[in-house]
Structure formats: structure tokens, C-alpha cells
Amino acid sequence: MARVRHFLVTALAGLGLLLLVITFTPLVFWYATWLAGLAGPWNVPQGDILIVLSASAGPNGLLARDSYLRATYGVLAWREGHFQKVLICGRDAGPGMRNFMVFSGVPSEAILLERESISTYENASFAVAILRGEKGRKMLLTSDFHMFRAAAAFRRAGIEIETLPIPDVRKYSNGFTYRWPIAADLAEETVKIVYYRLKGWI
Numbered sequence: 001m002a003r004v005r006h007f008l009v010t011a012l013a014g015l016g017l018l019l020l021v022i023t024f025t026p027l028v029f030w031y032a033t034w035l036a037g038l039a040g041p042w043n044v045p046q047g048d049i050l051i052v053l054s055a056s057a058g059p060n061g062l063l064a065r066d067s068y069l070r071a072t073y074g075v076l077a078w079r080e081g082h083f084q085k086v087l088i089c090g091r092d093a094g095p096g097m098r099n100f101m102v103f104s105g106v107p108s109e110a111i112l113l114e115r116e117s118i119s120t121y122e123n124a125s126f127a128v129a130i131l132r133g134e135k136g137r138k139m140l141l142t143s144d145f146h147m148f149r150a151a152a153a154f155r156r157a158g159i160e161i162e163t164l165p166i167p168d169v170r171k172y173s174n175g176f177t178y179r180w181p182i183a184a185d186l187a188e189e190t191v192k193i194v195y196y197r198l199k200g201w202i
Contacts, residue, residue: 027183028169028173028179028182028183028186029169029170029173031145031169031186032144032145032168032169032170032173032182032186033144033170035144035145035146035147035148035189036144036145036147036148036163036165038148039147039148039150039151039152039163039165040151040162040163041163042163042164042165043139043162043163043164044080044081045076045077045080045081045083045139045141045164046080046081046082046137046139047081047083047136047137047138047139047162048083048084048085048135048136048137048138049083049084049085049086049087049131049134049136049137049138049139050074050077050078050081050083050085050086050087050138050139050141050164051086051087051089051127051138051139051140051141051154051161052070052071052074052086052087052088052089052097052101052141052142053070053089053090053120053123053140053141053142053146053150054067054070054088054089054090054092054093054094054097055067055070055090055093055143055146056092056093057092057093057096058093061096062096063093063096063097063100064093066143066168067090067093067096067097068100069143069166069168070097070141070142070143070166071097071100071101071104072100072104073141073166074086074088074097074101074106074141075100075101075104075105075106077139077141077164078101078105078106079105081139083110083139084110084136085110085111085112085134086101086106086110086111086112087111087112087113087114087127087130087131088101088111088112088113088114089114089117089123089126089127090114090115090117090118090123091115091116091117091118092118094113094114094115095113095115098111098113112130114126114127114130120146120149120150120153120192120196121153121196121199121201123150123153123154124150124153124154124156124157124159125157127154127157127159128157128158128159131159137162138159138160138161138162139161139162139163139164140154140161140162140163140164141164141165141166142165142166143165143166143168143169144165144166144167144168144169144170145168145169145185145186145189146168146189147163147165148193149189149192149193149196149202151163152196152202153196153201153202156200156201156202169182169185169186
């Protein structure tokens with residue numbers, strides 16, 4: 001009984017410490033920044049082909065937060081970077097992101113849409129055929145915490161890219177109430193990185 005009590009006290013103390021660290025320190029901000037930095041520098045949006053990765057689709061055909069954020073920064077990058085084409089990857093949210101970007105001023109004829117992939121690995125795999133023969137600098141745009149795995153998957157697929165991470169976790173971690181959901185996302189991303197390494201996808 002004493003051992004059980006000791007285990008419970010230790011576990012609760014550890015959980016309390018974790019709660020304090022995640023809530024009151026910039027740990028999630030640092031980790032997301034570190035993951036993005038592993039993929040390459042925080043480049044300015046300048047190139048020929050902008051590759052924008054979708055995240056999840058929202059309810060009733062609307063965009064979920066991550067996909068909306070990536071589409072928004074995709075529009076801003078288009079306006080600043082003198083890109084010739086945009087490739088949007090993703091089956092579920094890709095079409096909605098395309099519509100949003102066209103509505104926001106990106107010419108429809110400049111957008112290529114990959115509409116089959118449902119994972120980062122498939123984003124890269126299916127993009128190969130679309131980008132075959134496309135010349136010029138290719139810049140990959142996705143969330144900061146997702147950039148390391150995404151960039152590694154595209155490079156493993158043979159696509160030479162430069163990185164253009166957007167401040168997803170870096171932006172939302174400023175609010176205390178968002179830090180626990182963000183921590184869960186970062187934990188999931190870490191598991192996915194390990195899985196992709198074991199599969200040889202990165």
C-alpha cells in the first residue's frame with residue numbers, strides 16, 4: 001500500500017510540474033522553433049514555385065485552423081515572393097485552400113492542386129510527378145512544428161526545396177490557454193517523426 005501511495009504522489013507531483021512548465025514557460029515555443037530550424041533557415045518568401053501543405057479539413061467544408069493559417073500565409077507569400085506557380089497538396093483541405101487563395105487574389109491558372117494525399121509522406125510522393133519538369137526554386141510552406149518532417153520527406157522524395165515555415169505554434173503559444181493543446185500537437189508530431197524515421201520516409 002505504501003508503494004502505491006508513493007507512486008501516486010510521485011506521478012501527481014510530476015504531472016503538476018509538467019503543468020507548470022508547459023503553462024508558464026516558453027517550452028512549446030522553443031520546441032517548435034527548434035523543429036523548424038532543423039529543416040533549414042527561416043527564408044524570406046522568394047522563389048518560383050510555392051508548395052503549400054494542407055492540414056485537416058474543418059466541418060461543413062470549411063477550413064480547420066491549421067489549413068486556414070497555411071492558406072493565409074500562402075497568399076501573403078504569393079504577394080511578396082514573385083512566385084510563378086503554387087502547388088497545394090492535400091485531399092481533404094486542398095480544394096478549400098485553393099478556393100480561399102483564389103478569392104484572396106492568387107490567379108487560379110497559377111495554382112496546381114494535388115488532391116489525393118492524406119499524409120505528409122503522400123504529399124511528397126504525389127508532388128514528385130506534378131513537379132517533374134518544373135524549373136526554378138521551390139519553397140515549402142507549412143507550420144513551424146511540421147516543417148522538419150515535411151522538408152525531410154520532400155527531400156527524401158527527391159524534391160529540392162527551401163523552407164518557409166509559418167509561425168503557427170510560435171504565434172498561438174503566446175496565449176496560456178492554447179499551450180496544452182499545442183503541447184499535445186507537439187507530442188503527436190514527435191511520435192510521427194520517430195515513425196517516419198523507422199519507415200525510412202525521412
